[in-house]
Amino acid sequence: MxxxxxxxxxxxxxxxxxxxxxxxxxxxxxxxxxxxxxxxxxxxxxxxxxxxxxxxxxxxxxxxxxxxxxxxxxxxxxxxxxxxxxxxxxxxxxxxxxxxxxxxxxxxxxxxxxxxxxxxxxxxxxxxxxxxxxxxxxxxxxxxxxWKDQPPRPMAELATQPTQFAGRTAAEKIKDLRKALTSADAVVLTQPDSVSWLFNLRGFDVPHTPVVAAYAILPARGKAQLFIAKGKLTEDVKQHLKAIATTHEPKEIGAALKALGKASARVLIDPAWTPERIRELLVKAKATVVTGADPVSLPKARKNQTEQEGARAAQKRDGVAVSRFLCWLEAEAPKGGLTELDVAAKLEAFRAETGELKDLSFETIPASGPHAAIPHYHATEESNRRLGKNEIFLIDSGAQYIDGTTDITRTVIVGTPTPEMKDRFTRVLKGMVDLSMVRFPKGTTGSQLDVLARRPLWSAGLDFDHGTGHGVGAYLSVHEGPARINKSDRTPLEPGMILSNEPGFYKQGDYGIRIENLVMVHEARPVTGGERPMLGFETLTLAPIDRRLVDVELLSDAERQWLNAYHARVLKEVGDHLEGAELAWLKKACAPL
Structure with a gap:
């Protein structure tokens, strides 16, 4: 058959x-x-x-x-x-x-x-x-x-995340987490990025996301239990875990959950992430199931000072690679010989030349012409398309470095844009800039800010069908909860959270536009006469935005000033690492409007 x-x-x-x-x-x-x-x-x-x-x-x-x-x-x-x-x-x-x-x-x-x-x-x-x-x-x-030829389960060895990048030891994190366990005797952690962050571990079983595929049980007292194939544990990892956790094969979690039931324990699970099988086993064991948010999610999202500095270093390093790539692309694309996969490979090569690249943070999305109208287009050998003259090219990409995770989208024109392209691009840019500039009181959620990124499009009867922003981890998942910027999110934004700011516009069958920077929530400077403490965004991503697609007449004075200041910062911080033709290109790309 x-x-x-x-x-x-x-x-x-x-x-x-x-x-x-x-x-x-x-x-x-x-x-x-x-x-x-x-x-x-x-x-x-x-x-x-x-x-x-x-x-x-x-x-x-x-x-x-x-x-x-x-x-x-x-x-x-x-x-x-x-x-x-x-x-x-x-x-x-x-x-x-x-x-x-x-x-x-x-x-x-x-x-x-x-x-x-x-x-x-x-x-x-x-x-x-x-x-x-x-x-x-x-x-x-x-x-x-x-599925007769189903691949085997991966068995990549784990690595530790050094404190110099994590900022805090696993023992310190566990101690703090236990203080938060006021309504339960134990918590079952099922999200790999939560387990990875809490225990300062990184794994390599899945592409692009260095998380540990493991469950953990953290009791209010005593050692944590980590459920992971022991063949993945190096001697270094065993020594790292020795004082804080016992390790068990994944199949042993049923017995551990049964033991919680015998102890009449109150066990916290996050029903949005916990497999139904784990809940079933707890109920069968007659444990008291307490439901609530994963208690690791918020402290993980609130990057500590070390993680914040790591993010800045990673974004700057990545910005140099992306800027070099954009210089190359502007010179080569008009020649007509480049395909989407060619371009994706070249960008990865520039990142690899940093000597710090661990992996991409997701599969690069190199989308030319009508492919750019597919927000998460997947380039294959079959779909691989040449970059066409007078067409938009969108590239969404990111990298994993040991000190931070990056995610950036840039949309460029190969040739000459149409007036409609410039109009749509500028409206997307306005939304991105307006969100970048906002101040907001503590307690504000992403859903309350989302309209800022959409308003310039809405005023023209346009919109986009994805969220404006997602959380980003610290050498972890490029898509991290709990906070997001979209039409429905209810998680208050807090200092240290890193999110994407990526409005877009997509004209089916023709072209697509997305401009994405990463931003970090920080405490804003007090306003004279202000009555409440305010928060704002620090822009982390450093790479030029294509000025050729900007209709300056559509920008407000404040938006134009923001863009000029941003480009001046890119020129200063990225330009220090470029020379010759690349530096000359960057000066032109960052010239004030």
């Missing part, structure tokens, strides 16, 4: 019949709910060919659907066979609605309880129950039963 996505769905359906299941719920997830997953966990891609970072499929014996958010509504139709999977918008037409229309009394929708969070499981179980169906946990994943 030829291995196609049609045959894969047929194999899955045959397996579901054996298990007396009506359907199966397939998230793009591993046991740790990370954005990047190891090859063995790419079940959604294997089944559907969808290559985005977030999505869900539901396959029943007769129908199949795939759900993606606004970033991927174009991409999903390009990658997935719509004769097999009907595409839906994850927010506007969520799985619960599809379940209501397509399942009925007695139907059994299976799910892997390690891949679905406790919160998701509750919501989907309620949706099934409303139509007389049931949401059924399975002991083993049916996709694994039919």
């Amino acid at each position: 030829t291995d196609t996505h049609k045959t894969r769905v047929a194999l899955l359906r045959a397996e579901l019949k054996k298990r007396k299941l009506t359907g199966f719920f397939v998230p793009r997830a591993d046991e740790f709910q990370g954005e990047y997953v190891p090859a063995y966990a790419e079940r959604l891609r294997w089944l559907t060919n969808f290559r985005g970072s977030a999505g869900i499929a539901i396959v029943t014996l007769k129908k199949a659907a795939i759900f993606v958010d606004g970033r991927y509504v174009i991409q999903v139709r390009q990658q997935v066979d719509e004769k097999i999977f009907a595409p839906f918008h994850l927010i506007e037409e969520p799985p619960a609605q599809w379940i209501a229309r397509n399942l009925g009394k007695g139907d059994r929708l299976g799910f892997d309880p390690w891949l679905v969070t406790a919160e998701q499981a509750k919501r989907l179980a309620e949706a099934c129950a409303a139509v007389g169906a049931s949401f059924v946990p399975v002991e083993t994943n049916p996709i694994d039963a039919v």
